[in-house]
Structure formats: C-alpha cells, structure tokens
Amino acid sequence: MKKYLIFGIITFVLLSSFPLYTFAIDEGFNEKESLTAALWQQTSSEYRALCYQAFNVARDRINIDLKKEWAKPRAVIIDLDETIIFNAKYNATDVIREQEYPKEFYEWIASGDATPIPGSDEFLQFVNEEGYTIFYVTNRRDECTDITLQQIVDLELPQADREHLLMRGTDHTKQGRRDKVSEDYVVILFIGDNCVDFYGDYYNESIEERKNITDSLQAKWGREFIILPNSMHGSWQKALYHGVVDWLSDEESLRHKASLLEIIE
Numbered sequence: 001m002k003k004y005l006i007f008g009i010i011t012f013v014l015l016s017s018f019p020l021y022t023f024a025i026d027e028g029f030n031e032k033e034s035l036t037a038a039l040w041q042q043t044s045s046e047y048r049a050l051c052y053q054a055f056n057v058a059r060d061r062i063n064i065d066l067k068k069e070w071a072k073p074r075a076v077i078i079d080l081d082e083t084i085i086f087n088a089k090y091n092a093t094d095v096i097r098e099q100e101y102p103k104e105f106y107e108w109i110a111s112g113d114a115t116p117i118p119g120s121d122e123f124l125q126f127v128n129e130e131g132y133t134i135f136y137v138t139n140r141r142d143e144c145t146d147i148t149l150q151q152i153v154d155l156e157l158p159q160a161d162r163e164h165l166l167m168r169g170t171d172h173t174k175q176g177r178r179d180k181v182s183e184d185y186v187v188i189l190f191i192g193d194n195c196v197d198f199y200g201d202y203y204n205e206s207i208e209e210r211k212n213i214t215d216s217l218q219a220k221w222g223r224e225f226i227i228l229p230n231s232m233h234g235s236w237q238k239a240l241y242h243g244v245v246d247w248l249s250d251e252e253s254l255r256h257k258a259s260l261l262e263i264i265e
C-alpha cells in the first residue's frame with residue numbers, strides 16, 4: 001500500500017510540474033524584449049551607475065540653486081515608479097508568467113517588497129533638509145492612492161503625505177499637476193524616467209516628433225530636467241504604435257517593431 005502511495009505522489013508531482021516547465025520555456029521566454037530589459041535593470045552595474053549619476057547631477061543643481069534668491073518657495077517635482085521605486089522584480093515576474101501590467105501590480109505595491117532606486121533616498125533626504133517642498137507626481141491611478149501613500153511612508157520618504165502625493169486623476173500628461181504646483185512654487189527640478197515626467201506634449205506624439213521635442217529642450221537636460229534610465233516601460237513604447245490603428249497579433253507586433261529599426265543598406 002505504501003509503495004502505491006509513493007508512486008502516486010511521484011506521478012502527481014511530475015504531472016503537475018510538467019506544464020509549468022513547458023510554460024516557462026515555451027511561452028514565458030518568448031517575451032525576449034522585456035526579458036532583456038528587466039535583466040538589464042536587475043543585473044547591470046551600468047544601470048545602477050546611471051541612477052547614481054542622475055542623483056549626483058540633481059544634487060549639484062540644488063547646490064547651485066541654494067545660492068539664488070526666489071520670490072516663491074522652492075519645490076522639486078519627482079515621479080515614483082522607476083524614479084524612486086524600483087519595480088524590476090514586478091516586470092521580471094510579468095516576463096516569466098507572461099502577464100501584462102496592470103495584472104497584480106496593486107498586489108506588488110501592497111507587498112512592501114519594492115526597494116528604492118539607487119541614490120534616490122539620499123537625494124530626497126538632502127532636499128528635504130535644505131527646505132525644498134517635494135511633490136510626488138505619479139500616473140498611478142487614483143484607486144491605489146492609499147496603498148501608494150503607505151508605500152512611500154514605509155520607504156521613509158520625506159513629506160510623504162496626501163498633500164505632497166499627486167495622483168493621476170484625468171491628467172495623464174502630468175502637465176496640469178506641474179502647472180498647479182508652479183502657481184505657488186518655483187520648481188527647481190523635474191525628475192523622472194519618462195519624457196512625460198517633464199513635458200506634456202510627449203504623450204501622444206510620433207517617434208520623430210518626440211525626438212524633435214527632446215532636441216528643442218536640449219539645454220534643460222541635466223539642468224532643470226533629470227532623467228533616470230528605464231528600458232522596461234514608458235511612453236516611448238506607446239510611440240512605437242503611433243498611427244497604427246488596428247489591433248496587432250503578437251507576431252504582427254514583432255514584425256511592426258522590426259520594421260521600425262534603421263539598418264545598414
């Protein structure tokens with residue numbers, strides 16, 4: 001009897017683990033682009049170095065600003081995801097489980113497992129001590145306000161309260177919130193990982209137009225605008241499909257993206 005029980009357990013384990021194995025190899029690994037993006041952000045020293053570089057430049061800019069006088073109080077506007085909060089574990093999980101944002105994103109926020117982006121926490125403590133008002137401007141949806149607030153409190157970020165946390169509402173470009181803050185403050189720095197964190201017109205533009213806007217703002221990068229690296233997600237991905245109206249299958253989508261590559265003639 002005991003022999004049959006052991007045989008049964010082994011058979012059950014083998015049968016139940018086999019589909020998981022084929023899922024991971026045959027399906028999860030098909031997401032090659034996201035796989036490399038998440039891997040780069042989780043493993044590369046280059047990613048960490050770029051984050052430190054961004055916050056070192058930001059600190060230098062604050063030190064320059066401290067020598068100036070302003071009629072209004074000073075503020076810093078900073079994004080959350082991939083600017084202060086490192087979500088690569090969530091995106092890596094999406095790759096392996098072959099699921100897409102926002103599936104399980106709220107559970108991820110509430111898990112308390114996310115860590116700060118390298119250099120972000122020290123920078124925020126510094127600007128707080130220097131008397132700057134910090135506005136956390138995120139495009140997370142309003143229904144996750146409470147868990148987002150709890151997350152930034154748990155990460156011990158300064159000025160983590162409802163007054164300084166500006167959720168998405170209907171302002172998907174963030175320009176409305178930037179304008180509102182600018183009524184009462186002089187905004188010294190805008191910090192983010194997505195061009196939408198700096199200038200509203202980026203949101204629905206084509207690839208070329210986005211490049212043109214970036215070029216027109218050349219003097220602001222590294223001075224008023226501090227940008228963090230993020231290859232996993234952003235409005236740049238939306239731009240890949242600018243003008244593509246029809247729904248694309250996975251295969252068509254890959255072909256479309258390949259067609260956007262500029263290659264040697």
Ligand SMILES: [Mg+2]
Nearest residue numbers: 079081082193
């Ligand atoms: Mg972000």
